[in-house]
Amino acid sequence: xxxxxxxxxxxxxxxxxxxxxxxxxxxxxxxxxxxxxxxxxxxxxxxxxxxxxxxxxxxxxxxxxxxxxxxx
Numbered sequence: 001x002x003x004x005x006x007x008x009x010x011x012x013x014x015x016x017x018x019x020x021x022x023x024x025x026x027x028x029x030x031x032x033x034x035x036x037x038x039x040x041x042x043x044x045x046x047x048x049x050x051x052x053x054x055x056x057x058x059x060x061x062x063x064x065x066x067x068x069x070x071x072x
Contacts, residue, residue: 020046
């Protein structure tokens, strides 16, 4: 890990939200993907992925139900 840092290589984003922030900030990828008739592709893609992330994280799964609702 120290060798990676010494070479100036950044770690991968830990979450989808962090990855979308990095994508939006990356001018090289923005230039590569370009814009369509409806606007900037990177901004659109990032917003779709952020919405997907929120939709998944807003769900209560079986593990949470078992852990917290069985205490009542």
